[in-house]
Amino acid sequence: MILSASNKNKVAIIGAGPVGLSLAYLLAKEGVFVDLFESNDDLSIDLRASTFHPSTLDLLDTLGVNEELIAQGNIVPAIHFRDRKDFSLIAEFDFSALSADTKFPYRLQCEQWKLTKILRARLEAMENVNLHFSSRVENAGQTEAGIFIDVVNQDESRIFQADWLIACDGVGSAVRKSLNIDYEGFFFPEKFFSISTPFEYADHIQNLSHVTYIADPSEWCLMLRAPDLWRIMFPVPPEESDEETKSDRAVQKRLQGLMHYSSDYEVKHKTIYRVQHRVASTYRLGRVLLAGDAAHANNPLGGMGLNSGVHDAFNLADKLLQVILHGASDELLDQYSRQRRYVSMEHVNSQAAQNKELLESNERSVRQAKLDDLRRRAEDPKLAREYILKASLITSLKSAQEVQ
Numbered sequence: 001m002i003l004s005a006s007n008k009n010k011v012a013i014i015g016a017g018p019v020g021l022s023l024a025y026l027l028a029k030e031g032v033f034v035d036l037f038e039s040n041d042d043l044s045i046d047l048r049a050s051t052f053h054p055s056t057l058d059l060l061d062t063l064g065v066n067e068e069l070i071a072q073g074n075i076v077p078a079i080h081f082r083d084r085k086d087f088s089l090i091a092e093f094d095f096s097a098l099s100a101d102t103k104f105p106y107r108l109q110c111e112q113w114k115l116t117k118i119l120r121a122r123l124e125a126m127e128n129v130n131l132h133f134s135s136r137v138e139n140a141g142q143t144e145a146g147i148f149i150d151v152v153n154q155d156e157s158r159i160f161q162a163d164w165l166i167a168c169d170g171v172g173s174a175v176r177k178s179l180n181i182d183y184e185g186f187f188f189p190e191k192f193f194s195i196s197t198p199f200e201y202a203d204h205i206q207n208l209s210h211v212t213y214i215a216d217p218s219e220w221c222l223m224l225r226a227p228d229l230w231r232i233m234f235p236v237p238p239e240e241s242d243e244e245t246k247s248d249r250a251v252q253k254r255l256q257g258l259m260h261y262s263s264d265y266e267v268k269h270k271t272i273y274r275v276q277h278r279v280a281s282t283y284r285l286g287r288v289l290l291a292g293d294a295a296h297a298n299n300p301l302g303g304m305g306l307n308s309g310v311h312d313a314f315n316l317a318d319k320l321l322q323v324i325l326h327g328a329s330d331e332l333l334d335q336y337s338r339q340r341r342y343v344s345m346e347h348v349n350s351q352a353a354q355n356k357e358l359l360e361s362n363e364r365s366v367r368q369a370k371l372d373d374l375r376r377r378a379e380d381p382k383l384a385r386e387y388i389l390k391a392s393l394i395t396s397l398k399s400a401q402e403v404q
């Protein structure tokens with residue numbers, strides 16, 4: 001069904017990341033007119049999120065994209081926590097405990113750009129969607145009747161108007177800044193450094209899960225197989241220069257420090273990230289809505305940024321469609337803000353912080369107590385299920401629904 005444009009259902013979305021594209025598709029497939037603006041001339045093919053949790057796969061399944069997505073990813077049936085000294089197993093959490101809770105009882109390791117490519121192809125085939133690449137939004141505002149944005153395309157500037165505006169333009173969101181919405185939180189002092197290598201760690205560590213958290217008081221790390229390369233993420237002290245971190249010498253030292261190997265490791269990518277914990281003071285201001293990283297940011301331990309952003313998209317699309325198509329009160333959009341802010345603060349950011357504390361803990365007795373607790377949970381089927389429900393963001397999806 002495609003509605004007539006006079007039905008006040010024109011939505012502008014800023015940002016062709018996984019969240020903006022998911023929202024565009026959710027709205028457009030119900031007949032809403034969507035204009036999506038992306039500053040880059042193409043989709044970003046960078047190495048960022050690579051984890052799709054069961055809760056997100058259940059949602060994406062309703063868009064009919066999973067077959068294509070799963071075929072390009074790596075199915076991980078269990079996650080491991082190991083000790084860095086000898087890679088001994090501290091705890092294993094097996095997703096089969098969720099077989100009654102989800103159609104997809106596993107973590108899918110698959111780069112986020114694979115999802116964006118699938119969604120873009122769908123959107124390009126729709127007549128009620130306009131995708132504007134090389135179109136940077138510099139300013140946004142609103143009146144009672146609608147929204148406007150200043151869009152710059154190759155030095156030419158124009159004003160675009162619509163009925164609703166959704167900012168999915170990432171952590172630096174120009175829309176959020178234009179509207180003076182606070183992005184409350186902090187930067188972590190340390191940087192995060194991700195190195196990708198084709199080296200097959202699984203040939204050297206028995207029964208290694210493709211998602212393995214390595215606890216260590218001096219240098220924790222995260223090992224992910226996603227899906228063709230291993231990505232190893234290390235913390236880097238703030239005083240170390242980016243040049244030094246990326247030097248061949250320092251890269252080899254970090255990899256050799258994790259596992260000694262007789263020759264140099266082959267390295268395909270190296271990326272340094274500054275990581276922040278943030279939650280916008282509101283996800284709704286009049287006709288403007290925030291979703292994904294534009295609304296919240298967290299450390300990547302637990303793979304929750306992309307996932308919770310896609311959860312925002314589904315929550316928001318459901319409510320905005322009720323407002324646009326069925327004349328529901330726009331107060332529903334305030335509920336979107338309350339529900340998803342609650343998830344960011346009470347679930348995502350606190351879980352991500354706990355994951356980091358667990359891995360880096362260096363006070364001997366505290367560290368031992370935390371690791372013992374994790375082991376105890378993994379060994380108790382009821383506690384293990386609770387843990388995986390939380391880590392998979394199934395608990396947070398359910399508890400958001402309880403927020404009025």
Ligand SMILES: Cc1cc2nc3c(=O)[nH]c(=O)nc-3n(C[C@H](O)[C@H](O)[C@H](O)COP(=O)(O)OP(=O)(O)OC[C@H]3O[C@@H](n4cnc5c(N)ncnc54)[C@H](O)[C@@H]3O)c2cc1C
Binds near residue numbers: 039194
């Ligand atoms: C190292 C690292 C690893 C990560 N790993 C995971 C993981 O395993 N699992 C997980 O769930 N999350 C992970 N994340 C987080 C995840 O990548 C983000 O949460 C996710 O990309 C958010 O999607 P988004 O669509 O909100 O924003 P983005 O992906 O940032 O997309 C925003 C888009 O908006 C465009 N844009 C920006 N400004 C403008 C403008 N002014 N005008 C027009 N367009 C604009 C950008 O070009 C971009 O295409 C990781 C992040 C990092 C840094």
